[in-house]
Amino acid sequence: MGPTGSYRWWLVAALAVTTTAGYGVLSYAFAVFLVPMQHDLGASRTAITAAQTLCLLAAAVAAVPAGRWLDRHGGRALMVGCSLAATALVLAWSRVDNVVQLYAVSVGLGLATAGVLYEAAFAVVVTWFQDRRRGTAMLAITIVGGFASTIFIPLSGLLVEWYGWRQALVVLALVYGVLTVPLHAVVRSPRALHRSAGRTPARTPTARTPARAPRRRGGVIRMALRDPDYWLISTAFVTQGVGVFVVGVHLVAYLRELGNPPTVAAGIAGLLGVLSVAGRVVTTAAQRRFRVDAVVALIFVVQAAGLALLPWAGHGVVGAVACVLAVGIGFGVSTIARPAMVAERYGVADYATMAGLMAAILMVTKALAPLGAAWLRTASGSYTPVMVVCSLTSLVGALALVVVGRRPARNPDGRGGGQEAEQAGAGEREGVAAQVVADHAGSGRGDRRADLVAGEDPAEHDRSRGTEMRTAQGDRRRHGRHPVQPVEHDEDQ
Numbered sequence: 001m002g003p004t005g006s007y008r009w010w011l012v013a014a015l016a017v018t019t020t021a022g023y024g025v026l027s028y029a030f031a032v033f034l035v036p037m038q039h040d041l042g043a044s045r046t047a048i049t050a051a052q053t054l055c056l057l058a059a060a061v062a063a064v065p066a067g068r069w070l071d072r073h074g075g076r077a078l079m080v081g082c083s084l085a086a087t088a089l090v091l092a093w094s095r096v097d098n099v100v101q102l103y104a105v106s107v108g109l110g111l112a113t114a115g116v117l118y119e120a121a122f123a124v125v126v127t128w129f130q131d132r133r134r135g136t137a138m139l140a141i142t143i144v145g146g147f148a149s150t151i152f153i154p155l156s157g158l159l160v161e162w163y164g165w166r167q168a169l170v171v172l173a174l175v176y177g178v179l180t181v182p183l184h185a186v187v188r189s190p191r192a193l194h195r196s197a198g199r200t201p202a203r204t205p206t207a208r209t210p211a212r213a214p215r216r217r218g219g220v221i222r223m224a225l226r227d228p229d230y231w232l233i234s235t236a237f238v239t240q241g242v243g244v245f246v247v248g249v250h251l252v253a254y255l256r257e258l259g260n261p262p263t264v265a266a267g268i269a270g271l272l273g274v275l276s277v278a279g280r281v282v283t284t285a286a287q288r289r290f291r292v293d294a295v296v297a298l299i300f301v302v303q304a305a306g307l308a309l310l311p312w313a314g315h316g317v318v319g320a321v322a323c324v325l326a327v328g329i330g331f332g333v334s335t336i337a338r339p340a341m342v343a344e345r346y347g348v349a350d351y352a353t354m355a356g357l358m359a360a361i362l363m364v365t366k367a368l369a370p371l372g373a374a375w376l377r378t379a380s381g382s383y384t385p386v387m388v389v390c391s392l393t394s395l396v397g398a399l400a401l402v403v404v405g406r407r408p409a410r411n412p413d414g415r416g417g418g419q420e421a422e423q424a425g426a427g428e429r430e431g432v433a434a435q436v437v438a439d440h441a442g443s444g445r446g447d448r449r450a451d452l453v454a455g456e457d458p459a460e461h462d463r464s465r466g467t468e469m470r471t472a473q474g475d476r477r478r479h480g481r482h483p484v485q486p487v488e489h490d491e492d493q
Contacts, residue, residue: 007188008128012137014183015121016144018083022116023145024152025176026086026109032156036165043099051099051106053367058110060363066114067356070123079184082115087177094169116180118145119359122339123352124187135340139284142335146277232404233341234358237334240300240397241362242369243307243390244331248272249370251324254383258314268320275328280336282329287340296337297401303330304394311384330394334362 030052038048069078089108096102114120121141129137152172159168251272255265279299286295306326313319342355373386380386 008137011128011187012125012140014186015124016141018079018180018183019117019121019141019145020148020151021176021179022086022113023148024155025090025172026113026116028149028153029156029172032153032160033165033169036160037102040165041096041098041102047099048102051102053371054103055106055110055113056363056367058107059113060110060360060367062111062114063119063356063360063363064353065356066120067123067352067354067359069115070120070352070356071350074127074187075120075124076184076187078115079120079187080181082112082120083177083180083184086112086116087173087181090169090173090176094166094173114356116184118142118335119352119355123355126339126343126351134343135284135287135336138336138339139280142280142332143277146273146280146332149273229345229404229407230354232400232407233338233345234361236296236300236397236400236404237338237358238361238365238397239393239400240303240330241334241365242393243303243327244334245366245369246373246386246390247307247327248331250373250377250383250386254310254387255314255320257383258311258320260314260317260320264317268317268324271321271324272328272331275325276332276335278332279329280332283333283336287337291405292337292340292344293401293405296333296341297398297405299330299333300394300398300401302326304391304398307387307391307394310387311382 034045034048037043038045041048066078086109089105089112093102093105093109096105118141122138125137125141126134156168156172159171162168163171251269252262252265255268256262260268283292283295283299303326306323310320310323310327313323338358339351339355342358343351346354373390376386376389377383
């Protein structure tokens with residue numbers, strides 16, 4: 001493994017640490033500070049909880065702009081800036097004296113999280129891994145990140161007990177800043193690493209990273225708005241997310257309502273964290289042999305069954321555990337499957353913007369779904385209608401993925417699949433193949449090393465390159481050479 005190969009796995013390890021700290025300090029710790037803040041600020045629990053809703057909505061607003069920045073400039077500047085901002089905002093959180101100040105800090109934290117959590121980390125990862133190891137890299141980050149609550153909720157509780165909630169936040173702010181700012185500062189893109197090493201970056205997109213549509217301001221969003229497949233994928237994860245977000249907030253209360261003791265209810269709910277990791281492992285392993293949309297659709301159906309049976313089977317420990325096992329297996333699937341499907345279907349050139357738009361919709365759902373569930377519980381007097389609705393939304397998500405799997409893949413410029421797209425894209429492919437030959441002849445081994453930085457296996461790369469050259473030679477004899485406009489963007493890394 002060369003230095004760039006070593007670097008990209010080191011980068012995965014660094015992002016695993018920063019996302020774990022991010023979720024632990026900026027998200028999960030809030031639950032520990034809820035009651036102390038309520039007493040100290042003299043506000044209702046609802047008023048304090050509203051700060052978390054504002055944080056999620058602010059993150060939704062920032063998701064698309066953050067994605068555009070990541071696509072055009074890379075991750076380092078955004079990640080470092082957001083890490084510094086988050087550190088300062090957690091310190092400011094420790095000094096709030098009323099709910100208005102708390103709300104202002106929460107909005108700022110929501111904006112900052114757009115550049116430091118999974119979406120930003122995955123946007124960096126997809127530029128480094130353009131082979132089957134992309135899924136492994138994302139899985140590694142999410143497995144480590146899955147322990148954020150396990151690490152930071154008890155740590156926050158101890159700090160509150162020892163020092164009080166304000167000093168606890170000061171300690172957490174320092175821990176977060178020390179862990180994340182230096183690691184984010186060394187994030188590099190493949191192109192930037194080439195330049196620093198004096199190499200020429202690859203000028204043509206590989207088979208796994210096809211050229212995207214021209215970069216115009218707002219062009220990516222307009223493309224997504226016109227693409228039915230994009231909205232089907234979004235619908236799948238948003239509707240399935242309703243069940244995930246509702247269960248995450250209301251499961252303990254519902255299990256107690258079904259007659260389970262408080263400690264038993266909390267213990268059963270605690271299985272969700274472990275199961276979310278298991279779901280990610282299953283999804284990553286299965287998608288190596290099966291279509292990812294088919295795997296995820298099946299998991300959504302299993303989750304729907306668990307939600308539907310919970311009102312009737314959840315009165316006893318065995319039945320409750322069985323239902324939570326079925327529900328929990330789908331908890332972490334969205335995190336690993338969404339980026340895989342977006343990158344696979346649309347490539348990596350505009351990945352962060354595409355993923356950011358989808359994440360924004362999910363953030364709004366995450367903020368509002370638990371509130372809607374609470375309203376339905378109050379109106380009906382039972383959680384049963386809530387679970388039935390969540391089961392149905394999971395089935396809708398599965399159905400949407402089935403439809404996506406049956407539709408031909410669309411090119412990012414809006415062309416459909418099939419013979420028409422094949423004919424429309426022939427000239428572009430011929431030009432790319434011809435340029436590969438020219439680049440190969442002119443740059444030799446250095447260009448080969450540059451191509452491999454993106455993560456291709458050397459033997460596979462050589463085989464595919466030989467095929468491209470033979471294809472290009474035949475195409476040039478039939479059609480002549482076609483100029484290629486390489487896909488480039490500014491980088492700050």
